[in-house]
Amino acid sequence: MDLLDKVQMEDLDEEQRTLAGLIGIEAFRALVRSYNGTPIYIPKIESLEKPVRDELIREEFDGKNYRELALKYGLTETWIRNIVIEKAREIKAKPMDGQISLKGILY
Incomplete structure (x- = not known):
């Protein structure tokens, strides 16, 4: 188990919490693992x-x-x-x- 698995909603900043609230904390962790600081574009x-x-x-x-x-x-x-x-x-x-x-x- 890595440390990312221990990260909870209250550990996130407002923008991160909003995204994690939309997709779920597990999906948010998967997104972080996949992109790891790389900016991603969300289309209109x-x-x-x-x-x-x-x-x-x-x-x-x-x-x-x-x-x-x-x-x-x-x-x-x-x-x-x-x-x-x-x-x-x-x-x-x-x-x-x-x-x-x-x-x-x-x-």
């Missing part, structure tokens, strides 16, 4: 949610619902257009119902 919630949000927007995009998606996600239509630009191109390039594709025939 938005940076983790943004890729998920953008993927949902791409999935929900139907080729013309820019305004609806902008309102739903609290973004501008321009921002929605930037997110779905590749999917918009794919939708535009698809043959319309009843139309045949010449892709592979002409080029």
Whole structure:
């Protein structure tokens, strides 16, 4: 048993106690063992949610619902257009119902 195993919540400073309170003292000790004084970065919630949000927007995009998606996600239509630009191109390039594709025939 090492000395770290004897460290209790009351031995920690305020910031350490807050973190240990969130994750538990055992997880806090494991974090200390793994990083041992090395600073670690905790990302903002938005940076983790943004890729998920953008993927949902791409999935929900139907080729013309820019305004609806902008309102739903609290973004501008321009921002929605930037997110779905590749999917918009794919939708535009698809043959319309009843139309045949010449892709592979002409080029």
